Amino acid sequence: MTHALVLQGVEKRFGATQVVCGVDLAIEAGERHALIGPNGAGKSTLFQLIAGALAPSAGRIALNGRDITGRAPYAISRLGLARSFQTTSVFPRLNACDNLRCAALSAEPRGARWRHLLLGSRAVDERARSVLEAVGLAACGDTLAGALSYAQQRALDLGMALASGAHTLLLDEPTAGMSRDEAREALALIRVATAGKTVVMVEHDMDAVFGLADRISVLVGGRIIATGTPDAIRANSAVRAAYLGPETLR
Template structure:
């Protein structure tokens, strides 16, 4: 099976500083894959490289077998990969629906012709309506996006990625800044909204990671030191020594919830 995302021997240097050191990472189609590691491990740098926001010093990145290593972010997005950021990114003065409508129209633009413009717009609106319900914002359809609660803003951010038509999603700390109840709701939303899609996420909340991910990769000092199921990662002595430590009862509860 061709991986959804394949990162092969990826290096990134900033001057004399080597941030990523020959990273290999495979994300299978339709799986939810978490990337974890301590601050400064290179997680955001790796996300930037996959999304096209930066260029690697060496190595190759593939999306369903196609080389995207040197493509611009817009070109990668057109191939079906969308990214959300640690901070929300949307049009604060537009309504929730109009934000989703913009993303949906961009997704449809390659099919638009001057004599079909109205049809394409109608299709985009229908898609935006579907995404609106998928991310649980149906009752906030006409609310100005900038006035949403933080948790709803993150839901809208996910909706924008879905409305773009992406089959592969990069989520950067999707529950950052949320309380426990908000994070639990976000996990359920992500699980439902990304069904049938491929997900690679960076997340520091271990309850979220062990409750959502099918597989986990651990990045430490620019190198992937382990990849495996949540149970395998929890039990890996090298991972525990380098990053997890003793995650205790909270981790056990999260593992139980994932089953």
């Protein structure tokens, strides 16, 4: 079986500082995988390496069996990988629907993209509308993204990843900054809206992680110290010592 994503010996150094140290990880197609670990563990850096925003200092990364190591972000995006950022990154002065149109357009071949931009495209419009509905923003299509609530902007952010047509999604702290109720709603949305996709999610909310993930990897000091099912991770003494602590374990 081809994995959606495979990392082999991935490292990242910034000058003398090694931030990611020999990470091996194999994510199955359709899997929901959570990446957890303390602040500064290297989680966002690992996402940047996978998405091509940073080039690894060593190691290899493959998406659906194709080597994407060191390739440009737009090229990796074309191969079906999308990411949402730790901080919301929508276009505030475009309305919600146009934000999704931009994301949908980005997945079109270059020639078609310009044609669709100039002449409009029913396919792009339909994709934007259907994603708008999928992320619960059907009533807000004409609202400027900057005027949406914070939780709605995060939903739009997720929608932009979906509208690109990606099969593999990297979600960096999708519930960051939300109240408990907002976070619960956001996770329900992620569960439904990403059905059938491969999802790798960085998340600090342990209820979210243990409720949503098929498997969990724990990154500490740039190294993966454990990968396994939620039950296995809960029971892992090294993980308890390094990150979870006894109070998280119910």
